[in-house]
Amino acid sequence: MAETILEVKNLYMYYKVRDHAVKAVDNISLELNKGETLAIVGESGCGKSSLAISIFRLLPRNIYLFKGDIFVEGENIMRLDEEEFRKRIRWRKISMVFQGAMNSLNPVIKCGFQIAEPLIIHDGVDKEEALKIAKETLAMVGVHPSFADRYPFELSGGMRQRVVIAMALIKKPPIVILDEPTSALDVITQANIMNLLKRLKVELKLSYIFITHDIPLSSELADKVAVMYAGEVVERAPAEIFYGSPSHPYSAKLMASVPTLKTLKEIDFIPGAPPNLISPPPGCRFHPRCPYTMDICRIESPPEIYLQKDHMVRCWLYAKK
Amino acid sequence: MPLLQLEQLSKWFEIKRTIFSKPLYLRAVDGVNLSLEEGEAISIVGESGCGKTTLGKTILRLYEPTGGKIIFEGRDITFERAEALLWYKRRAQIVQQDPFGSLPPFFTVYRILEEPLLIHQIGNAKLRREMIYKALETVRLTPVEEFAPKYPHMLSGGQRQRVAIARAMILRPKLIVADEPVSMLDASVRIEILKLMRDLQKRFSMSFIYITHDLATTRYFSERISIMYAGQIIEIGPSNNIINEPLHPYTQALLKAIPDPDANNRKIFREVPPGEPPNLISPPPGCRFHPRCPYTMDICRIESPPEIYLQKDHMVRCWLYAKK
Numbered sequence: 132m133a134e135t136i137l138e139v140k141n142l143y144m145y146y147k148v149r150d151h152a153v154k155a156v157d158n159i160s161l162e163l164n165k166g167e168t169l170a171i172v173g174e175s176g177c178g179k180s181s182l183a184i185s186i187f188r189l190l191p192r193n194i195y196l197f198k199g200d201i202f203v204e205g206e207n208i209m210r211l212d213e214e215e216f217r218k219r220i221r222w223r224k225i226s227m228v229f230q231g232a233m234n235s236l237n238p239v240i241k242c243g244f245q246i247a248e249p250l251i252i253h254d255g256v257d258k259e260e261a262l263k264i265a266k267e268t269l270a271m272v273g274v275h276p277s278f279a280d281r282y283p284f285e286l287s288g289g290m291r292q293r294v295v296i297a298m299a300l301i302k303k304p305p306i307v308i309l310d311e312p313t314s315a316l317d318v319i320t321q322a323n324i325m326n327l328l329k330r331l332k333v334e335l336k337l338s339y340i341f342i343t344h345d346i347p348l349s350s351e352l353a354d355k356v357a358v359m360y361a362g363e364v365v366e367r368a369p370a371e372i373f374y375g376s377p378s379h380p381y382s383a384k385l386m387a388s389v390p391t392l393k394t395l396k397e398i399d400f401i402p403g404a405p406p407n408l409i410s411p412p413p414g415c416r417f418h419p420r421c422p423y424t425m426d427i428c429r430i431e432s433p434p435e436i437y438l439q440k441d442h443m444v445r446c447w448l449y450a451k452k
Numbered sequence: 453m454p455l456l457q458l459e460q461l462s463k464w465f466e467i468k469r470t471i472f473s474k475p476l477y478l479r480a481v482d483g484v485n486l487s488l489e490e491g492e493a494i495s496i497v498g499e500s501g502c503g504k505t506t507l508g509k510t511i512l513r514l515y516e517p518t519g520g521k522i523i524f525e526g527r528d529i530t531f532e533r534a535e536a537l538l539w540y541k542r543r544a545q546i547v548q549q550d551p552f553g554s555l556p557p558f559f560t561v562y563r564i565l566e567e568p569l570l571i572h573q574i575g576n577a578k579l580r581r582e583m584i585y586k587a588l589e590t591v592r593l594t595p596v597e598e599f600a601p602k603y604p605h606m607l608s609g610g611q612r613q614r615v616a617i618a619r620a621m622i623l624r625p626k627l628i629v630a631d632e633p634v635s636m637l638d639a640s641v642r643i644e645i646l647k648l649m650r651d652l653q654k655r656f657s658m659s660f661i662y663i664t665h666d667l668a669t670t671r672y673f674s675e676r677i678s679i680m681y682a683g684q685i686i687e688i689g690p691s692n693n694i695i696n697e698p699l700h701p702y703t704q705a706l707l708k709a710i711p712d713p714d715a716n717n718r719k720i721f722r723e724v725p726p727g728e729p730p731n732l733i734s735p736p737p738g739c740r741f742h743p744r745c746p747y748t749m750d751i752c753r754i755e756s757p758p759e760i761y762l763q764k765d766h767m768v769r770c771w772l773y774a775k776k
Contacts, residue, residue, distance in 0.1 A: 318709045322708075349713075390671070391668065402644070
């Protein structure tokens with residue numbers, strides 16, 4: 132039986148913008164099993180990055196509401212105060228590769244030191260030892276250890292991305308959140324990084340949360356997929372079901388809008404635009420764009436409906452009459 | 453006669469380190485041959501830094517070419533001066549990547565669309581109004597009276613890109629260069645905009661150059677695809693040929709690197725060439741792909757491969773296909 136390493140239960144995170152609450156994460160529940168990858172897909176502005184920073188607890192100042200439960204290896208980390216979270220969870224249990232992080236490396240510090248820094252500062256490891264560990268980590272992500280003595284500008288984009296991945300792995304965390312880890316890279320470099328992430332997953336028994344808007348790319352890692360729309364998870368399914376025939380009308384439309392190379396199919400698009408998260412439409416948030424809208428969809432938000440044990444969909448079409 | 457013909461077109465950027473040192477050249481576009489028929493859409497695909505944007509801008513004479521020829525409707529406009537270029541600029545327009553940066557923020561949609569008409573001194577106020585409303589209708593920004601007085605910040609990304617398309621089309625140009633027109637839009641909106649452009653391209657039988665890094669969308673948008681690597685076009689052919697039977701090792705690698713959504717992808721590793729594209733200041737001698745190519749032969753390191761036509765309309769620059 133697969134062991135649950137991370138569980139998110141009824142998580143809310145609202146931002147305050149002027150006098151309004153932006154409902155970026157609105158009652159989200161997820162489960163991540165040990166050694167598995169959960170891909171979170173959705174369009175920009177659907178709240179997927181907000182979900183990531185909620186789990187990693189890097190909250191912005193204009194927070195309006197932050198509640199719910201997050202269990203890491205059975206412990207409710209929402210009960211920890213910031214100090215304890217920092218000492219025990221962040222980077223140690225959960226680490227994160229940020230979107231575009233390869234361009235945020237400090238330009239005047241050598242790569243090796245940037246990777247070793249948390250060991251020196253948090254754990255009091257001496258500098259020599261920390262650098263040695265940093266070099267080992269670099270070798271693990273496919274960068275020659277001698278690159279530890281180089282500055283970020285001396286490295287190509289793909290190399291810098293590997294450095295950023297090494298930073299996330301230096302404390303050997305079991306869970307890694309990947310937020311668009313290859314969005315600024317070319318396709319061939321992207322394929323190289325994906326190969327690396329696949330290898331690390333097996334070698335280090337990592338569990339990933341892989342956040343992306345790119346559906347073909349998500350299939351490179353995902354064992355399970357959660358589809359987000361307007362701050363909510365509308366479908367959770369095993370990869371075989373999601374990439375085969377997803378159940379929620381939004382997931383289906385999203386899949387239909389993906390241009391494919393190897394098979395020729397008619398591509399489709401979703402008319403309209405995602406709603407704004409300050410005043411999302413009542414009932415099902417997708418109803419204004421949905422081809423199957425019924426009366427109830429306009430009034431009442433659909434409940435979580437389980438089609439199978441690990442296949443959840445929030446859509447009235449699947450409600451029992 | 454083709455609408456547009458490029459012969460050995462080059463654009464090198466001068467890089468001076470100090471005022472006394474000899475200048476270096478970054479060869480962003482290096483000897484490109486291409487011809488485009490009236491009403492045809494062609495894609496130019498390449499990774500970032502391969503020179504595809506520079507090529508697009510040089511074709512439109514937004515950059516001064518370093519060498520070669522641009523022939524449009526039989527007229528050589530390569531080094532034509534600014535006044536004479538107005539003729540060309542009325543016939544060739546651009547749609548840029550970033551709809552958030554390419555529209556002036558203090559102009560209303562109406563004013564944005566009026567600008568090209570004013571520059572080219574077309575019509576009177578009444579006629580211009582008609583043209584602007586009609587352009588908004590063709591890009592489906594309706595009701596037009598509602599959109600015309602809006603400012604760009606009041607529009608969504610997709611709507612802004614529609615305004616940019618309307619602006620490019622209002623002069624009824626023969627050629628539109630669309631430089632990554634959808635890469636900053638949401639996935640669900642992307643296809644909508646591409647379909648709209650394809651529709652308009654066919655309806656008004658315009659020629660389109662679609663510049664992109666996204667090989668997957670090109671087949672839906674253009675009859676032909678050309679692949680660029682390190683400042684050169686290395687393969688051109690009908691879209692289906694390029695995707696189903698790519699010839700150049702680089703094109704093959706590119707196609708292998710792009711996943712289709714499939715639950716089995718997570719179980720396999722992708723075959724990808726090592727390394728990264730070369731620096732365009734000192735590209736490798738011979739074939740520019742040779743340091744990464746799995747089939748490198750001796751000649752590849754020495755001599756640049758010629759354009760080889762395996763079929764009438766399928767060109768590849770690779771020594772593998774040279775007749776012995």
